[in-house]
């Protein structure tokens with residue numbers, strides 16, 4: 208039986224490209240043209256196919272190795288007649304894909320009417336039509352020569368098409384999903400002097416695309432549940448390369464981010480720069496962990512949860528709703544998707560218990576109304592929520608474990624009191640934070656809360672406005688309802704839900720008296736807090752709300 212050595216074919220100007228994936232293993236039977244490994248530069252990734260068929264005896268490269276034309280990558284044992292079935296054109300696929308990445312072309316004609324340079328898809332080898340999967344720039348962006356403009360993708364390679372010259376993007380002529388081929392006009396570039404420089408054939412010249420082109424998504428929050436990006440580990444099927452462009456993969460490698468743990472929100476589950484940024488923010492904020500981190504976490508630590516499969520649950524029901532009546536599909540706002548993923552994680556990972564109670568706020572409400580009357584001209588309206596924040600700070604000081612966070616086997620006791628409050632906005636639920644609420648008066652808190660709630664509704668909250676909460680209040684008091692189960696904002700350990708107060712007959716020992724009663728619902732993490740402590744917390748909170756002088760005791 209003869210052996211066949213498979214070498215890296217002519218890959219043009221690519222030098223020292225990294226092996227990022229092994230697609231076969233010793234013992235596998237491979238067919239001619241079957242892909243053996245994937246290599247990647249910072250502008251293109253491509254699969255290297257086998258030039259012959261046979262049984263793989265040995266792989267001569269491993270992930271992380273760098274290869275060049277001629278590098279021995281595998282040894283095949285020619286099977287019965289299989290060796291003879293040599294691929295008709297051994298280097299065809301990589302060569303043509305390399306050509307695509309090379310983009311060495313005079314792709315810069317001057318548009319006659321505007322003087323702008325027309326950027327066209329250069330020679331992309333044997334590719335007939337490739338899909339635009341990413342727009343790396345937008346009109347108005349200044350681009351450097353060689354900077355990637357768009358990413359295109361076939362089933363074997365993805366590559367960035369760089370600008371042949373520096374200038375300003377006047378117009379993009381393609382959109383996501385468009386199919387392009389050699390000669391397709393992709394952009395008009397102004398200020399490039401009308402003469403496009405021929406881009407260097409060496410694709411490794413440019414920095415990762417996202418560093419230049421993708422503006423960071425405004426962080427909806429920092430470490431509150433609504434802020435945390437969804438994290439569903441194990442998104443890419445085992446052994447399969449995550450779907451991402453070369454620049455995203457390079458950025459992920461440099462940041463040490465496991466791409467296969469990031470759910471891709473792009474077409475066909477492709478990982479976008481926003482996905483990468485959200486994941487890295489969450490890891491930095493400690494709100495999520497990579498699988499490696501989770502594996503190191505001690506038992507009892509809040510590890511990241513998988514989906515239903517990880518919990519051994521049935522798959523989500525798939526229903527053809529249209530069979531039963533007319534339907535309409537709507538995209539969900541980004542904030543809603545983010546908060547959904549966080550609420551889900553918190554609900555699944557935290558053993559919640561909710562205690563319901565009532566506080567007599569008859570006197571407090573009278574005081575609030577009188578205060579607002581006195582301060583009519585100040586423009587600041589004192590709401591019940593501002594008093595609740597002060598009352599909660601007092602209760603958190605008396606029961607400090609409610610102001611803590613779990614960190615593995617340890618409890619982090621916080622000696623600061625930052626209170627988050629849920630705000631209902633057109634984009635979804637946001638949780639701005641009143642920092643150092645212990646040091647602020649009710650008037651100052653009311654003013655700040657009004658400003659933060661306004662910013663939340665306008666979508667103008669800065670990430671810092673939503674970070675650092677030690678306890679959260681979710682008030683539905685202005686809307687209605689009696690009691691509900693608020694979901695704890697990890698990594699906090701408790702949250703207070705408040706509903707609409709109403710006048711009720713309350714027995715005072717001698718008679719029923721009309722009292723204004725405020726329904727309270729305290730959810731707490733049973734890993735940290737016991738039921739008795741929760742009952743005491745609620746009782747104390749009720750006492751303070753009934754008579755704030757108790758804070759002085």
Ligand code: CAO
Nearest residue numbers: 590591592629630631660681682683684685705706707708
């Ligand atoms: N009982 C009775 N009335 C109440 C009340 C309570 N507990 N809390 C507030 N109110 C009254 C206020 O006094 C005000 O009445 P007036 O207009 O007559 O003065 C009215 O309800 C509206 O109050 P508000 O909503 O403007 O102010 P707030 O401080 O209570 O709340 C904010 C501010 C931002 C928390 C609120 O607007 C909001 O977004 N609430 C929803 C939070 C939410 O969605 N939570 C659920 C999270 S879980 O999905």
